[in-house]
Amino acid sequence: xxxxxxxxxxxxxxxxxxxxxxxxxxxxxxxxxxxxxxxxxxxxxxxxxxxxxxxxxxxxxxxxxxxxxxxxxxxxxxxxxxxxxxxxxxxxxxxxxxxxxxxxxxxxxxxxxxxxxxxxxxxxxxxxxxxxxxxxxxxxxxxxxxxxxxxxxxxxxxxxxxxxxxxxxxxxxxxxxxxxxxxxxxxxxxxxxxxxxxxxxxxxxxxxxxxxxxxxxxxxxxxxxxxxxxxxxxxxxxxxxxxxxxxxxxxxxxxxxxxxxxxxxxxxxxxxxxxxxxxxxxxxxxxxxxxxxxxxxxxxxxxxxxxxxxxxxxxxxxxxxxxxxxxxxxxxxxxxxxxxxxxxxx
Amino acid sequence: xxxxxxxxxxxxxxxxxxxxxxxxxxxxxxxxxxxxxxxxxxxxxxxxxxxxxxxxxxxxxxxxxxxxxxxxxxxxxxxxxxxxxxxxxxxxxxxxxxxxxxxxxxxxxxxxxxxxxxxxxxxxxxxxxxxxxxxxxxxxxxxxxxxxxxxxxxxxxxxxxxxxxxxxxxxxxxxxxxxxxxxxxxxxxxxxxxxxxxxxxxxxxxxxxxxxxxxxxxxxxxxxxxxxxxxxxxxxxxxxxxxxxxxxxxxxxxxxxxxxxxxxxxxxxxxxxxxxxxxxxxxxxxxxxxxxxxxxxxxxxxxxxxxxxxxxxxxxxxxxxxxxxxxxxxxxxxxxxxxxxxxxxxxxxxxxxxxxxxxxxxxxxxxxxxxxxxxxxxxxxxxxxx
Numbered sequence: 001x002x003x004x005x006x007x008x009x010x011x012x013x014x015x016x017x018x019x020x021x022x023x024x025x026x027x028x029x030x031x032x033x034x035x036x037x038x039x040x041x042x043x044x045x046x047x048x049x050x051x052x053x054x055x056x057x058x059x060x061x062x063x064x065x066x067x068x069x070x071x072x073x074x075x076x077x078x079x080x081x082x083x084x085x086x087x088x089x090x091x092x093x094x095x096x097x098x099x100x101x102x103x104x105x106x107x108x109x110x111x112x113x114x115x116x117x118x119x120x121x122x123x124x125x126x127x128x129x130x131x132x133x134x135x136x137x138x139x140x141x142x143x144x145x146x147x148x149x150x151x152x153x154x155x156x157x158x159x160x161x162x163x164x165x166x167x168x169x170x171x172x173x174x175x176x177x178x179x180x181x182x183x184x185x186x187x188x189x190x191x192x193x194x195x196x197x198x199x200x201x202x203x204x205x206x207x208x209x210x211x212x213x214x215x216x217x218x219x220x221x222x223x224x225x226x227x228x229x230x231x232x233x234x235x236x237x238x239x240x241x242x243x244x245x246x247x248x249x250x251x252x253x254x255x256x257x258x259x260x261x262x263x264x265x266x267x268x269x270x271x272x273x274x275x276x277x278x279x280x281x282x283x284x285x286x287x288x289x290x291x292x293x294x295x296x297x298x299x300x301x302x303x304x305x306x307x308x309x310x311x312x313x314x315x316x317x318x319x320x321x322x323x324x325x326x327x328x329x330x331x332x333x334x335x336x337x338x339x340x341x342x343x344x345x346x
Numbered sequence: 347x348x349x350x351x352x353x354x355x356x357x358x359x360x361x362x363x364x365x366x367x368x369x370x371x372x373x374x375x376x377x378x379x380x381x382x383x384x385x386x387x388x389x390x391x392x393x394x395x396x397x398x399x400x401x402x403x404x405x406x407x408x409x410x411x412x413x414x415x416x417x418x419x420x421x422x423x424x425x426x427x428x429x430x431x432x433x434x435x436x437x438x439x440x441x442x443x444x445x446x447x448x449x450x451x452x453x454x455x456x457x458x459x460x461x462x463x464x465x466x467x468x469x470x471x472x473x474x475x476x477x478x479x480x481x482x483x484x485x486x487x488x489x490x491x492x493x494x495x496x497x498x499x500x501x502x503x504x505x506x507x508x509x510x511x512x513x514x515x516x517x518x519x520x521x522x523x524x525x526x527x528x529x530x531x532x533x534x535x536x537x538x539x540x541x542x543x544x545x546x547x548x549x550x551x552x553x554x555x556x557x558x559x560x561x562x563x564x565x566x567x568x569x570x571x572x573x574x575x576x577x578x579x580x581x582x583x584x585x586x587x588x589x590x591x592x593x594x595x596x597x598x599x600x601x602x603x604x605x606x607x608x609x610x611x612x613x614x615x616x617x618x619x620x621x622x623x624x625x626x627x628x629x630x631x632x633x634x635x636x637x638x639x640x641x642x643x644x645x646x647x648x649x650x651x652x653x654x655x656x657x658x659x660x661x662x663x664x665x666x667x668x669x670x671x672x673x674x675x676x677x678x679x680x681x682x683x684x685x686x687x688x689x690x691x692x693x694x695x696x697x698x699x700x701x702x703x704x705x706x707x708x709x710x711x712x713x714x715x716x717x718x719x720x721x722x723x724x725x726x727x728x729x730x731x732x
Contacts, residue, residue, distance in 0.1 A: 005554050005558065008550065008554060009550065009551055009554065012548050012550035012551070015548075016547050016548055019547070166383075169383055169387060173388075173391075173599075174383075174387030174388040174390075174391055174570075175388050175570060175571045175597070175599035175600075175603070176570075176571040176572065176599070176603060177571075177602075177603065178574075178578075178603050178605075264547060267547060267548065268546070268547045268548060268575060269571050269572060269574055269575050269603055271544070271545065271571070271572075273385070273545070274545045277543075277545045278545075278547060308548070309548065309550060309551055310551065311551070312542070312546075312548070312549065312550070312551030312552055313551030313552070313554060313555055314551075316514070316540045316541045316542060316551065316552045316555075317514055317541040319542075319543075319546075319551075320543065
């Protein structure tokens with residue numbers, strides 16, 4: 001192995017690592033606020049890529065139907081909840097929010113799908129469609145069991161993962177898709193070719209992380225989420241709605257995953273069931289961050305990406321083994337060094 | 347609760363009734379288990395589609411096609427097979443789509459003495475050395491037949507060294523074994539062999555290693571659209587040698603995903619895929635046309651897939667064997683199943699979509715060189731290499 005191969009592998013590893021980092025951050029975010037281990041994050045990634053691919057073929061993607069169906073269910077659930085609380089007057093507002101808004105997005109997407117749109121418009125529609133799935137999923141699946149134990153929430157996540165994978169097969173078919181690269185240019189840095197595409201991926205990830213940091217540091221909603229993550233009961237006592245926090249978290253997580261999907265599309269072929277492995281690698285990153293630390297999770301994800309790139313060169317048959325074995329020393333180290341906080345002593 | 351009980355009772359009654367009528371009329375029951383979901387779904391779906399266009403009557407006898415999905419899972423395939431044999435009392439099992447499932451089913455059908463036609467590729471399914479395969483036939487070309495075609499084609503174009511990158515599973519391993527044998531015979535040296543997974547987000551590492559070994563040609567041992575991943579990476583790394591693929595990638599989705607990076611790629615294939623380009627003298631032209639016209643009439647232009655052809659060939663073999671079996675015994679009996687097996691084994695020069703089948707007691711695949719041809723990808727089209 002000479003220097004240029006090592007540099008190419010590093011470039012490949014950092015590009016993938018940046019995508020895993022976004023996923024790891026989404027996982028940490030969701031876990032700290034709602035205690036849900038978001039196994040279906042990979043499905044959001046896949047839906048992101050395949051929805052964009054659908055728009056590019058001029059076919060209305062199956063996600064449109066899913067959004068409409070989930071919006072209808074969420075609307076009914078909200079209406080029933082309002083009646084139970086004796087707040088029937090709030091029904092129109094809640095239904096408009098939970099059913100009206102997602103259906104409107106879906107309608108715009110369905111209407112524009114056959115039209116040849118500029119790339120940015122397809123991108124915006126894709127992100128909008130996949131992002132609204134996040135809060136809808138939270139409202140339908142997780143909100144009713146929000147107070148359950150971490151284990152129950154994990155089991156629910158596994159179930160959601162299988163349901164979304166199955167729906168993915170029904171919507172997008174068994175074969176994979178790719179989306180065209182944002183750019184096929186490459187820049188010569190000394191004697192290494194750096195592709196603009198991978199710079200874009202890394203750049204987007206960094207930008208998104210910066211925006212999130214601003215959101216959490218400067219805005220009221222961001223601070224509310226941080227408060228909930230720190231202490232759920234305390235946050236509720238100060239008037240932060242756990243439901244709002246949950247829905248907001250899932251919106252952000254879905255947006256980040258959709259971004260991952262859009263970024264990963266030009267690099268690799270994505271299948272309806274690709275999501276699990278990708279989210280698992282983000283998960284390894286998140287574990288390195290102990291499921292609480294954002295910078296450590298991002299660094300861990302980057303490490304996973306690099307390790308994967310070099311492992312595929314030296315021992316391609318054992319690549320996954322090497323990547324997932326990494327988790328064992330990390331877990332050992334964490335269990336020896338960290339003092340476990342019993343937060344769940346309700 | 348009560349309403350629910352009534353409902354389930356009703357459902358049981360309906361199921362029992364349909365079961366009874368099926369048994370009373372003594373139609374021929376054919377049980378199919380295929381992988382319409384799971385990792386092999388891209389192979390299983392065209393097969394399932396093919397079963398949906400098959401005639402309901404053959405040789406004046408009503409055929410019940412009972413189609414189950416095994417989700418590409420070996421355990422499920424075994425459960426399906428047992429269910430088809432014990433509950434549906436089938437006279438023939440068709441399936442499954444993939445090799446591991448089919449191998450597991452061999453034990454069950456030989457124990458229950460029900461003939462089976464597999465749609466999976468490995469030669470081990472019908473290995474004559476294994477006495478259990480007495481009851482088992484298969485329609486697809488064996489990897490050995492196709493690997494040999496690749497080695498012959500490489501040798502003809504002056505290739506001296508080759509690299510290999512394939513799936514890190516039974517498919518990739520099987521191909522590596524076969525091509526190693528065929529390449530040795532053709533005097534071609536394998537200088538690098540790499541593995542990857544179908545869900546890998548990147549194959550840069552493997553491809554860099556292949557390119558740095560600089561072989562004259564590279565064979566990609568993959569099935570379906572995942573075969574495009576190393577090919578696109580090879581193009582991105584500026585590899586200039588010849589690229590070969592296996593017949594596993596021959597579907598329209600592969601062409602869509604690989605795009606212009608696929609140009610010039612060569613692969614062996616059952617002639618049905620390019621039947622329009624075959625000379626009129628080729629007996630397969632007419633039989634392949636019959637199947638593909640029917641299939642594309644229902645599923646759209648260019649929807650053809652060679653995997654569906656394997657299912658069609660299983661039907662052709664069955665339809666050819668049925669009349670003579672019907673003469674000997676009544677469907678649903680043990681004698682009928684024995685007669686059907688014997689008739690399948692006695693088939694000679696049966697022209698189906700992929701090739702011409704001639705079964706013998708030691709060859710339950712029955713295909714020869716007429717079942718393969720080399721094609722090239724040319725601007726998103728399959729072109730016959732003359």
